[in-house]
Amino acid sequence: MNKNVVILGLNYGGHDTSACLMKNGNLITACEEERYIKQKHTRNFPKNAINDCLKKANLSINDVDEITLSYD
Numbered sequence: 838m839n840k841n842v843v844i845l846g847l848n849y850g851g852h853d854t855s856a857c858l859m860k861n862g863n864l865i866t867a868c869e870e871e872r873y874i875k876q877k878h879t880r881n882f883p884k885n886a887i888n889d890c891l892k893k894a895n896l897s898i899n900d901v902d903e904i905t906l907s908y909d
Contacts, residue, residue: 843900845887848907852878856886858894858901866893 846857857867866889871877873885891897 840902842902843896844903844905845890845898845901846905846907847883847887849882850880850907852880854879854881854883854886856883856890858890858896860894866890868893 841860842862844859846859848855853869853871855867855869858865868883868886868889870881870883870886871879873889874881887898891900
């Protein structure tokens with residue numbers, strides 16, 4: 838039985854926060870938080886980007902197997 842591995846990637850902690858979803862190593866969708874709050878180079882937690890990624894992929898947070906964070 839093969840399970841699709843869903844990864845939520847977050848860019849948070851610096852400017853231009855964003856989220857993306859990957860399924861089995863393939864990028865499904867990616868969203869930048871600034872598009873939702875109309876604030877360029879935002880450092881806000883990307884909650885709107887996360888929600889839109891999940892919506893576009895027709896998934897819920899319960900479908901996410903792993904969460905990754907960017908670092909510098």
